[in-house]
Structure formats: structure tokens, C-alpha cells
Amino acid sequence: MVKVKVVERPPADLVVQSWLPELWKGMKVSGRHFFVNLLTQKGIVTSQYPEVKRAYPPRFRGKHRLMRREDGSVRCVACFMCSTACPADCISIVAGQRDDENEKFPVTFEVDFIKCVFCGMCEEACPCDAIRLDSGVHRAPAYTRKEELNGKEDLLSLGSLSVARQGGEFK
Amino acid sequence: MPTLTIDGREITVEPGTRIIEAADRLGIDIPRFCYHPGLPVAGNCRMCLVDTNRSPKPVASCWDPCQDGHVVVTNSPRVLEARRAVLEYILLNHPVDCPICDQAGECDLQDLYFAHDHQPSRHPFHKHHKDKARVLGPQIIYDAERCINCTRCIRVCEEVAKAPQLVQVQRGERAYIDVFPGTQLDHPYSMCTADVCPVGALTTRDFRFKCRAWLTHGIQTVCGECSRGCGIRADVYRNAVQRLVPRHNPDVNQYWACDAGRLAYHRFETGRVSAVRIGGAAADYAKGVRDVAEALPGADARGVVVVLTPWMTCEDVGAVVAAVRSAAPGATFAVGGAAPGIQDDILVRADKNPNRNGVAKVLADLGVTPVALDAVLSQAPSLGALIVCGAEQAKAEALAGALAAVPLSIVLAALEGPLTAAARFVFPTTSPYEADGTWVNESGVTQRVRRAVEPVGDAKGFEVWASDLADRLGTPLAARDRAIGGNP
Ligand code: SF4
Ligand code: SF4
Ligand code: SF4
Ligand code: SF4
Ligand code: FES
Numbered sequence: 001m002v003k004v005k006v007v008e009r010p011p012a013d014l015v016v017q018s019w020l021p022e023l024w025k026g027m028k029v030s031g032r033h034f035f036v037n038l039l040t041q042k043g044i045v046t047s048q049y050p051e052v053k054r055a056y057p058p059r060f061r062g063k064h065r066l067m068r069r070e071d072g073s074v075r076c077v078a079c080f081m082c083s084t085a086c087p088a089d090c091i092s093i094v095a096g097q098r099d100d101e102n103e104k105f106p107v108t109f110e111v112d113f114i115k116c117v118f119c120g121m122c123e124e125a126c127p128c129d130a131i132r133l134d135s136g137v138h139r140a141p142a143y144t145r146k147e148e149l150n151g152k153e154d155l156l157s158l159g160s161l162s163v164a165r166q167g168g169e170f171k
Numbered sequence: 172m173p174t175l176t177i178d179g180r181e182i183t184v185e186p187g188t189r190i191i192e193a194a195d196r197l198g199i200d201i202p203r204f205c206y207h208p209g210l211p212v213a214g215n216c217r218m219c220l221v222d223t224n225r226s227p228k229p230v231a232s233c234w235d236p237c238q239d240g241h242v243v244v245t246n247s248p249r250v251l252e253a254r255r256a257v258l259e260y261i262l263l264n265h266p267v268d269c270p271i272c273d274q275a276g277e278c279d280l281q282d283l284y285f286a287h288d289h290q291p292s293r294h295p296f297h298k299h300h301k302d303k304a305r306v307l308g309p310q311i312i313y314d315a316e317r318c319i320n321c322t323r324c325i326r327v328c329e330e331v332a333k334a335p336q337l338v339q340v341q342r343g344e345r346a347y348i349d350v351f352p353g354t355q356l357d358h359p360y361s362m363c364t365a366d367v368c369p370v371g372a373l374t375t376r377d378f379r380f381k382c383r384a385w386l387t388h389g390i391q392t393v394c395g396e397c398s399r400g401c402g403i404r405a406d407v408y409r410n411a412v413q414r415l416v417p418r419h420n421p422d423v424n425q426y427w428a429c430d431a432g433r434l435a436y437h438r439f440e441t442g443r444v445s446a447v448r449i450g451g452a453a454a455d456y457a458k459g460v461r462d463v464a465e466a467l468p469g470a471d472a473r474g475v476v477v478v479l480t481p482w483m484t485c486e487d488v489g490a491v492v493a494a495v496r497s498a499a500p501g502a503t504f505a506v507g508g509a510a511p512g513i514q515d516d517i518l519v520r521a522d523k524n525p526n527r528n529g530v531a532k533v534l535a536d537l538g539v540t541p542v543a544l545d546a547v548l549s550q551a552p553s554l555g556a557l558i559v560c561g562a563e564q565a566k567a568e569a570l571a572g573a574l575a576a577v578p579l580s581i582v583l584a585a586l587e588g589p590l591t592a593a594a595r596f597v598f599p600t601t602s603p604y605e606a607d608g609t610w611v612n613e614s615g616v617t618q619r620v621r622r623a624v625e626p627v628g629d630a631k632g633f634e635v636w637a638s639d640l641a642d643r644l645g646t647p648l649a650a651r652d653r654a655i656g657g658n659p
Pocket of ligand 5: 203204205213214216217218219220231
């Protein structure tokens with residue numbers, strides 16, 4: 001059997017019903033902070049974003065960026081590993097042929113930020129160090145769904161050089 | 172009749188049966204590259220080695236015929252070591268560029284490597300490089316590095332397509348597949364070479380780089396491009412057909428299908444009717460059905476003619492006949508269809524309609540004697556209503572003229588064309604990849620057509636339209652009416 005303990009409500013007398021003592025207690029706390037902050041500015045935890053930004057932890061996952069090779073071309077080989085790994089199914093790639101030994105490249109590469117959950121699975125899955133979430137840039141809110149679709153150019157504009165090699169010493 | 176034992180299980184087979192076939196029948200998996208059940212045996216890859224009591228060394232099970240008293244072991248340590256060694260040898264110069272290889276996910280070499288080799292390369296030198304994207308023909312692109320020289324593709328050309336266009340040149344690690352100078356791989360079954368290729372050496376231009384094999388799901392359906400009705404699998408990703416590949420059906424097409432049939436789905440990617448139109452203006456589907464239900468009974472006095480198409484499923488025909496008859500009991504039916512085309516001795520049939528047999532059977536079951544299409548065309552101006560089903564009509568121009576002449580003209584079609592331009596009522600119907608139902612091929616084999624992708628816009632099957640029309644008319648189709656259509 002569950003024991004039931006009946007708690008009596010305190011009687012709502014006139015003092016309680018008037019709200020005044022409790023109101024006074026609350027105003028005292030707010031007032032204390034107000035004047036302490038106004039006069040000493042110590043202990044303010046709010047930061048003046050966006051003028052002042054807090055340092056992000058090194059593993060912060062922001063907007064995706066596509067990395068480049070030494071010749072400036074995109075490292076991505078359109079293998080679809082990222083879109084396969086993506087739990088939100090938000091990466092769309094159209095692959096094309098390039099004439100060097102890399103053979104394949106993304107003609108279009110689109111990440112739908114409205115669906116993305118910034119889990120980083122795409123980054124983990126990529127065999128080419130082509131996609132990273134280390135841009136440090138937040139996904140910005142937008143007015144339309146279309147603005148949330150970030151194409152290859154957007155992602156490349158955040159990208160930089162990567163010279164990672166696959167598979168050890170032999171190229 | 173030799174009786175042999177494979178991994179302790181006994182089987183009796185016809186003389187001449189190869190060990191690998193007997194093992195397949197028992198469900199015992201022997202890895203293989205060059206052996207293909209639909210092709211003559213080559214025995215060149217050595218992947219299928221097994222131990223027997225008749226030979227001091229492992230033998231190729233795809234080559235050796237079963238003998239009475241044979242004791243075959245497919246998983247002895249010696250066999251496993253042989254497989255590992257064969258794989259290591261095949262992979263010596265293999266590029267292993269699986270991330271950009273279209274075969275990845277359905278690659279025998281990948282699968283067998285993980286099952287039997289699974290070690291890093293011990294080859295300390297640079298790999299031998301060969302051509303990466305060599306165009307062999309209008310449909311096929313060849314990657315010489317990935318080729319394991321199993322010669323399946325050569326045998327498909329020689330034995331299936333009867334067009335020996337491929338040849339192996341050079342020897343050893345330099346060997347590769349090529350066409351003869353000045354020629355190309357362009358026979359009507361060239362895409363079958365990519366199907367049989369166990370690795371990513373041969374890719375079709377159609378599917379190359381388009382999608383990854385593991386992202387698609389396959390729907391088993393039937394090709395409609397000719398009356399052979401080859402079994403095909405539609406591979407779908409994000410509600411779009413990515414490719415069609417033949418599926419094994421020993422009664423119809425064995426393992427093969429023609430290139431034209433496999434590229435046919437592109438016909439339905441553009442030019443689709445997607446919304447109901449009345450007098451050229453877009454309209455609501457329900458309003459279209461209601462207007463037809465109101466107008467059709469009045470047209471019966473002057474005559475209602477329905478031109479069916481052998482692209483409809485049996486169920487479609489049964490439902491359309493029942494619905495139209497309940498509105499216009501005197502309606503007559505004609506069978507149109509696509510114009511005949513080329514025929515060969517392999518698969519392709521001259522009749523470019525998949526269900527002529529099925530339509531005839533359903534009409535016979537329903538007691539309908541179809542009238543000749545030419546008779547319909549000549550009496551068109553005096554008709555009360557003309558309903559044309561399907562855009563695949565050889566006499567489309569003449570039918571369009573007839574539609575323009577009758578007071579109540581209705582077209583149900585998947586594709587825009589002269590018919591949809593001429594009719595007052597236009598209803599969108601499903602493409603063969605959006606349809607569900609039954610087709611009967613030229614030799615009487617009844618096959619199931621399955622919906623692979625969702626219909627575009629307001630497109631509905633003929634059967635759905637007919638059933639909605641019958642509901643509107645207050646005479647809902649009995650389950651029996653459909654059952655007749657469903658079981659010709
Ligand atoms: S971060 Fe996660 S959800 Fe976003 S694209 Fe990558 S895998 Fe998909
Ligand atoms: S970003 Fe990486 S995982 Fe994604 S397609 Fe490109 S190479 Fe493949
Ligand atoms: S043929 Fe197979 S093993 Fe070779 S690269 Fe392609 S998927 Fe990988
Ligand atoms: S191209 Fe494919 S089917 Fe032809 S020999 Fe090479 S691996 Fe075999
Ligand atoms: S499958 Fe037997 S040798 Fe190739």
C-alpha cells in the first residue's frame with residue numbers, strides 16, 4: 001500500500017491574500033542586484049553579444065565548411081558517405097566527373113541547415129577531410145527555408161587548405 | 172546421375188552439372204567472380220577453389236563437373252587459405268578507390284575481401300596504373316584499373332547479345348578489356364555487361380555517379396517497353412527511379428534486359444500530365460470526375476466509345492469497363508496501343524505494348540468484343556463521347572482529330588501529346604513505375620507490376636479513376652468486378 005500523507009494547505013488569511021509581504025521580499029532582491037550592478041558592475045554574468053563573444057570550446061560544431069586541395073579545388077570526391085551517415089538526411093550531392101586522378105567531384109553540394117542537427121556525423125564519415133564543422137560560425141536564423149539551404153559556394157567560402165593524406169605514406 | 176557429398180550433404184545431379192551449381196542448389200555459398208549461371212564457364216579467376224577427394228590440389232568448382240562418389244569440402248583450412256591468396260593476388264594492383272567507385276556496396280570484390288582476406292596490402296611498390304574512364308560505347312564506361320579480367324562482359328556480348336564486340340588485350344597485370352579499333356560497344360544489350368561485371372570496372376553512363384547503390388531500395392517490377400515483359404528492378408532514391416536493372420526470371424528474360432527498356436524511365440521524367448484539365452483550364456480532380464459522371468449517361472444515346480491501351484493493367488481494364496458500362500450500358504470498346512517496332516531473336520518483341528494479352532483476356536472474361544479502332548475513327552463525328560486511355564497510341568493524330576469532333580471527349584494519360592491537347596477532359600494517370608497491377612506478356616506469363624515511386628501531382632491509376640467515377644454514378648464497383656480484372 002502506498003501511504004498517503006495529506007498536507008494541509010496553510011489558511012489564506014488576509015496578509016497572504018494581500019500579496020504585499022511577498023512582493024516586498026521580491027523587490028528587495030531585485031533592487032539589491034539593480035543597485036549593486038549599477039554602482040559596482042561586479043558579478044554581471046551577461047555578456048554583450050554580439051559585440052563581446054565568449055570563446056568557444058575547441059570542439060564547437062558550427063556551420064559546415066568544405067576544404068580545399070593545394071590547387072584550390074574542392075577536396076570532396078562526392079562519395080556520399082556524409083549524406084549516408086547523416087541522421088537528418090539533409091545533405092544533397094550531385095556528382096560529376098573531373099579529368100584528373102581524383103575522378104569525381106560534387107557539382108552541387110547542399111546542406112539544409114533547417115534539418116541539420118549539427119551532430120558531426122558527416123565530418124566523421126568523410127574519408128577525405130573534405131567536410132568540417134569547425135568554422136566557428138553559428139547557423140544564422142533566416143526568414144525563408146530557401147535561405148537555410150547552403151550550397152557548395154557558401155560552404156567553400158568558409159573552407160581552407162587541407163593537406164591530409166589517406167592511408168599512410170603511399171599516396 | 173552422379174551422387175556426391177558437399178560439406179557432408181548429399182545431392183544427386185544430372186551428369187555434367189558443375190560442382191558450384193550443385194552447391195548453389197544446396198544453398199552452400201562458394202565465392203566466385205568469373206562464373207555466372209547465365210554464361211558459359213570460363214574458370215579463370217580461381218576464386219571458387221574447393222577440396223575434393225579426386226584431386227591432390229584444390230580445384231575450380233565452376234569448372235569441375237560432379238562425379239559419382241565425389242566428396243567436396245568448401246571450407247577446409249586449405250581452401251580458405253587458397254581464397255585468401257587468390258584475393259590478395261587480384262587486389263595486387265587494384266586501386267581500391269571504393270569511395271568513388273559506383274560498385275561499392277554491391278561489389279563482390281569488396282564483400283569477399285571482408286569475408287576472406289581482410290588484411291592490408293603487402294605490395295610494397297607503386298600500383299600499376301591503367302585507364303580510368305575509357306568510353307567503350309554509348310552506354311558503357313570502363314575503368315581498367317578496377318577490372319579483374321574475369322571476362323564475364325566478353326561472354327555476355329558473345330553468348331547473350333550474339334555481338335562479339337569486346338576482347339581482352341595484353342597479358343598478366345597489363346591485361347584489359349577493349350573494343351576493336353574503330354568500333355564501339357553498341358549492341359542493344361550492352362548495359363548487361365555492367366550488370367555482370369562483379370566489380371566497378373564497367374559502369375553505365377545512365378547510373379554513373381548518379382547515386383550510391385546502398386541508398387536505393389529496389390522494387391521488383393516489369394518492363395513495359397515491349398510485350399516480352401522482362402523482369403526488372405527499379406532502384407529508387409528520394410522518390411525517383413535511379414536505374415532499372417534486369418531481374419532473374421527463367422520464364423521470361425533469364426538474367427537480361429535490353430538497353431532501351433532500361434532507359435525507358437527517362438520518358439516519364441518530363442512532359443507529364445500532373446493536374447486535371449477541363450477545357451484547357453486546370454481543375455479539381457473531384458470536379459472532373461463529377462462532371463464526367465453527369466455528362467456520360469446522356470451521351471449513351473449517340474454512342475460512347477472507349478479506346479483502351481495495352482499499357483493498362485488487367486485491373487485497370489476491368490474497372491474502366493465496369494464503370495463506363497454502368498454510366499453508358501451501350502458503350503463499345505476498342506484497343507489501341509503503341510506502334511510496332513523492331514524485333515530481334517533475343518528478347519525484344521515487335522509489339523511495343525506490355526499487356527495486349529491481358530487486355531484481351533479481361534475483355535473476353537467480361538463478354539466485351541472490342542471493335543476495330545479504324546471503325547471508331549470513321550464514325551467519330553456522330554459519337555456522343557470518346558474516352559481515350561493512355562498516351563501510347565500509334566494513331567494519336569487521328570484520335571486527336573476524333574476527340575476534337577465529339578461533344579464529350581475524355582483523355583486519361585500520363586504524358587502530354589496531341590491527345591491531351593485535343594480533349595475537353597484530361598485526367599493525369601500513373602506512369603508504369605507509379606502503377607500497381609498485373610500484365611500478361613506475349614507468351615501468357617502473368618506478372619505483377621509494382622509501384623516504385625509515388626505518382627506526380629494528381630495522377631491516379633485508371634482503376635482508381637474508374638472506381639471514383641463509379642462511386643459518383645452511385646454504382647460502386649463490386650469487389651468482384653475488380654477480381655475479374657485481377658485474375659484473367
Ligand atoms: S552535422 Fe549531422 S545532421 Fe548536420 S549535416 Fe552533418 S551529419 Fe547531417
Ligand atoms: S564531404 Fe566527404 S563524405 Fe561527403 S561526399 Fe564529400 S568526400 Fe564524401
Ligand atoms: S571494384 Fe569493388 S573493391 Fe574495387 S574500388 Fe570498386 S567497390 Fe572497391
Ligand atoms: S570489365 Fe568487369 S566483367 Fe569485364 S572482365 Fe573486367 S571485371 Fe570482368
Ligand atoms: S568462378 Fe570458378 S574460376 Fe572463376
